[in-house]
Amino acid sequence: MRLHVADHPLITHKLTVLRDKSTPSPVFRQLTEELVTLLAYEATRNVQVESVEIETPVTATTGVRISEPRPLVVPILRAGLGMLEGMVKLLPTAEVGFLGMLRNEETLEPATYAERLPDDLSDRQCFVLDPMLATGGSLGAAVEFLFARGAQDVTAICLLGAPEGVASMKRKVGDRDVTLVLGALDERLTDKGYIFPGLGDAGDRLYGTV
Numbered sequence: 336m337r338l339h340v341a342d343h344p345l346i347t348h349k350l351t352v353l354r355d356k357s358t359p360s361p362v363f364r365q366l367t368e369e370l371v372t373l374l375a376y377e378a379t380r381n382v383q384v385e386s387v388e389i390e391t392p393v394t395a396t397t398g399v400r401i402s403e404p405r406p407l408v409v410p411i412l413r414a415g416l417g418m419l420e421g422m423v424k425l426l427p428t429a430e431v432g433f434l435g436m437l438r439n440e441e442t443l444e445p446a447t448y449a450e451r452l453p454d455d456l457s458d459r460q461c462f463v464l465d466p467m468l469a470t471g472g473s474l475g476a477a478v479e480f481l482f483a484r485g486a487q488d489v490t491a492i493c494l495l496g497a498p499e500g501v502a503s504m505k506r507k508v509g510d511r512d513v514t515l516v517l518g519a520l521d522e523r524l525t526d527k528g529y530i531f532p533g534l535g536d537a538g539d540r541l542y543g544t545v
């Protein structure tokens with residue numbers, strides 16, 4: 336598994352505002368979208384392209400375009416939905432599939448409650464969106480799900496990750512082609528499974544249901 340932790344002052348600045356508990360939902364949503372677009376630049380570094388011949392007003396030349404089958408973007412509901420617009424701004428031709436997952440706050444085990452994805456993901460590059468990588472239960476299950484459908488490779492974009500979640504992902508994915516792009520790697524998990532210092536419950540902060 337490849338791990339990339341962002342190291343850019345603009346990303347750290349936006350994350351700091353996101354972490355601040357006084358930041359209201361509309362600002363939180365706007366910043367989430369902006370952060371995803373910045374992280375997507377790194378996350379799409381290995382997106383598959385093919386050669387294409389074009390003519391500029393001056394000459395014929397060779398360029399590239401995104402290959403078929405098109406990449407699949409998969410936000411994990413509910414909080415991952417807040418990252419979708421920022422991602423498709425950068426990859427407008429991508430297809431979008433949905434996975435709904437809810438972590439049981441007692442056991443910290445994820446349960447899948449919704450799924451709308453193509454049956455066959457052979458040769459597909461998949462981009463999973465979930466703002467929080469805490470224990471790694473939800474992201475690990477999502478990645479398993481995509482590989483079971485035949486995905487070629489999976490890149491996950493998370494705004495914040497905990498070391499426990501990264502270690503869990505490493506164990507689960509083994510030598511499969513997985514890239515994890517984080518806005519920041521925080522200190523640890525709390526005894527309730529929250530990322531510390533973190534930003535609280537991402538879904539509640541996005542959608543205002545605290």
Ligand code: PRP
Binds near residue numbers: 411437445500539
């Ligand atoms: C949050 C978050 C992740 C998950 C991370 O979702 O958006 O999906 O928890 O925790 P984990 O790494 O320990 O699995 P939650 O289950 O709270 O659902 P929500 O998006 O509907 O708020």
Ligand code: URA
Binds near residue numbers: 535537
């Ligand atoms: N889910 C969240 O929304 N926040 C955390 O800190 C951990 C899991």
